[in-house]
């Protein structure tokens with residue numbers, strides 16, 4: 331199966347092989363050394379000197395940890411949303427009692443600098459801004475450095491970024507862009523199985539953590555940080571996923587982040603051009619195409635779910651459908667992580683035939 335859903339993404343054989351082994355003691359030096367090395371390499375990929383901590387959960391758990399650890403009930407934040415995952419983070423924040431000022435954009439678009447500046451100007455009491463990097467539900471990407479610069483430099487706010495489907499594929503500079511909390515997960519561009527998320531925490535964010543009163547247990551970063559000094563995690567870590575990401579990070583760094591980013595850009599640009607020439611139209615605004623996921627408009631009068639079935643049964647290609655109100659209306663095709671030009675050529679071939687009849 332050519333697995334082109336936006337996560338979990340296909341595992342390289344080397345990652346599969348690395349996981350086919352016996353469990354080890356997660357309180358041993360062997361595990362501690364592996365975890366330390368995983369986090370050290372992730373700091374390179376996050377481009378941060380600050381802490382990166384592991385969380386045993388899928389990306390959503392990482393997003394929840396980001397809310398629970400830095401806020402108190404009643405705190406005001408500005409949450410931007412350009413799609414399904416932006417909305418999810420808003421819902422998490424609301425359920426934890428935050429006062430959420432919502433900057434909602436139409437799906438397929440991105441947040442504009444002036445819109446965020448206006449919202450920040452209107453809400454001087456807000457503590458932080460939530461941003462989605464790549465919005466996996468629409469194939470759109472936010473310009474994080476520009477938005478973070480306004481929020482951090484101009485307004486002095488904490489900047490939180492959902493980079494679940496972008497870190498390891500798109501340029502992201504945690505420290506240089508002044509990002510306080512960045513969340514990612516193992517199963518998208520990082521080419522490992524689902525089960526682990528990672529969160530980076532700036533010094534400013536640790537200060538906010540000191541006074542954050544939302545109750546938490548499983549996701550409490552105080553305990554996680556203390557135990558990490560001994561190479562341990564508060565509860566049993568997903569040992570096999572750690573074996574996998576240990577191998578996938580090696581692969582990413584052997585290729586080199588600059589080349590990884592360049593490969594994603596090359597493949598994405600070519601894919602967009604190829605599907606357009608095959609007669610498809612793209613869902614996202616051309617000003618904000620993401621190089622990780624492309625969303626295609628399903629032709630009027632055609633059921634997208636039927637097309638997905640045909641792609642799977644007749645061509646062996648699994649793609650994502652529309653989430654929420656876009657169900658049946660778009661196809662989402664991932665090209666992140668373990669992806670080659672050949673993989674995408676096969677998708678283009680099938681899409682050309684589907685369009686023809």
Ligand SMILES: *Cc1c(COP(=O)(O)O)cnc(C)c1O
Pocket residue numbers: 337388389390391415462464465466492493494495515524
């Ligand atoms: C996949 C994804 C999530 C949710 O992650 P899970 O691992 O499914 O919990 C959140 N945000 C974005 C941008 C994603 O792509």
